[in-house]
Amino acid sequence: MQFSFTEEQRMFQRSLHEMLDKVAPSSVIQELDEKEEFPTEIVKKMAEFGLYGVGVPEEYGGSGGGLAEMAIVMEELAYHGACLLYVYAPTVGFCRQAILSFGSEEHKREFLPQIASGKLRMAMGLSEPDHGSDLVTLETTADLDGDEYVIRGNKIFTTGADNAQYIFTMVRTDKSVSPSRGISVLLTPTNSPGISIRPLKKLGGQAVHTCEVAFDDVRVPKANLLYELNKGWKIVMEHLDEERILMGAQCLGTARGAFECALRYAKEREQFGQPIGKFQTIAHMLADMAIDVEAIRLMTYNNIYRKTNGLPCTKEASMARVFCSEAAMRTAHKAVQIHGGYGYMMEYDAQRYFREAKLWEIAGGTNQIQREVIARELGL
Numbered sequence: 001m002q003f004s005f006t007e008e009q010r011m012f013q014r015s016l017h018e019m020l021d022k023v024a025p026s027s028v029i030q031e032l033d034e035k036e037e038f039p040t041e042i043v044k045k046m047a048e049f050g051l052y053g054v055g056v057p058e059e060y061g062g063s064g065g066g067l068a069e070m071a072i073v074m075e076e077l078a079y080h081g082a083c084l085l086y087v088y089a090p091t092v093g094f095c096r097q098a099i100l101s102f103g104s105e106e107h108k109r110e111f112l113p114q115i116a117s118g119k120l121r122m123a124m125g126l127s128e129p130d131h132g133s134d135l136v137t138l139e140t141t142a143d144l145d146g147d148e149y150v151i152r153g154n155k156i157f158t159t160g161a162d163n164a165q166y167i168f169t170m171v172r173t174d175k176s177v178s179p180s181r182g183i184s185v186l187l188t189p190t191n192s193p194g195i196s197i198r199p200l201k202k203l204g205g206q207a208v209h210t211c212e213v214a215f216d217d218v219r220v221p222k223a224n225l226l227y228e229l230n231k232g233w234k235i236v237m238e239h240l241d242e243e244r245i246l247m248g249a250q251c252l253g254t255a256r257g258a259f260e261c262a263l264r265y266a267k268e269r270e271q272f273g274q275p276i277g278k279f280q281t282i283a284h285m286l287a288d289m290a291i292d293v294e295a296i297r298l299m300t301y302n303n304i305y306r307k308t309n310g311l312p313c314t315k316e317a318s319m320a321r322v323f324c325s326e327a328a329m330r331t332a333h334k335a336v337q338i339h340g341g342y343g344y345m346m347e348y349d350a351q352r353y354f355r356e357a358k359l360w361e362i363a364g365g366t367n368q369i370q371r372e373v374i375a376r377e378l379g380l
């Protein structure tokens, strides 16, 4: 059994690639990252193209589509610049799906059309300063006071928070039960009194800030509780496989970008009277990169097939997440090496892919944690 995209999906990818080539060339992404300036104009074009409607059913103003379409978008955004992914993935990759699967009809009618039009951005407030991999023990609390929850605590690494209208905020609402059974999710407006957001300095995709968020007695209407009280952990757990599969697509975009820029360079750059690609060491590095890109593609597509067809994929998604991120990192590392000294210079793309690839081994559950998941699935 083989997975392949439909002709329509291929056309979607081609036209998305061409659109992003035009509005988000590497030089523009590099400049925005250096200035740490939000890619407002590019995001506008992404919305006009209809990217924010992917995965939103037509009845809520979107264009429909599922995991395959989402993977295409993630791959192309990662190829063109991780900052584009940072502005898109929290809202459309994660929060859209959470609202669609767990929101009330009112939530769907309120949030999904605005997400689909690109007007509403959301950030994911899961990680806390003392609770990263061990997320389930998170400490930010929310206590009911009349018709409002009052949030107290701190989140960290909340990407895009300073440019979002809402934060998907995971809070502890019951301390008396086991950690996973006392967590809820509140959709918290970022303009609520008591919220302060501070951007952090980071290695890649700097155009979209990753932030610390402090909640100092922040009052959120009871109606903003997503799904049931104390059942918030389920929202995150149900989304894990999909998130890991999409991470494979991101890795594909990064690895493809790194490979293509290295291949071009190896054909153009001459030393000792011939293109450096003629030296076997360089040619074999490129051959290994091509193998990794193909392997990332196959693992990602296999998981899309499994998930779309209702086959179990927890172990496979974690395996892909580990392999794809490490293969993307290897590919980007080789891309820098093939560029020699120029690979270390900011005006060449290789360094950008190198910095961006590193995050794929960390964010959304590190590769050490993924290996734990795989080991458990193996019965260890």
Ligand SMILES: Cc1cc2nc3c(=O)[nH]c(=O)nc-3n(C[C@H](O)[C@H](O)[C@H](O)COP(=O)(O)OP(=O)(O)OC[C@H]3O[C@@H](n4cnc5c(N)ncnc54)[C@H](O)[C@@H]3O)c2cc1C
Residues within 6 Å of the ligand: 090, 123, 124, 125, 126, 127, 131, 132, 133, 134, 156, 157, 158, 159, 160, 202, 210, 359, 362, 363, 364, 365, 366, 367, 368, 369, 372
């Ligand atoms: C740029 C960036 C953007 C991010 N965006 C978001 C976001 O939008 N929203 C959000 O909520 N979070 C976000 N994150 C947070 C990210 O998901 C966490 O960084 C990640 O889950 C790891 O948590 P931690 O950084 O606290 O590391 P820790 O959990 O402190 O881990 C430190 C090290 O110990 C290892 N380790 C921990 N536990 C174990 C174990 N049981 N066995 C073996 N090794 C272990 C880890 O693998 C790691 O190497 C972002 C992070 C970054 C860097």
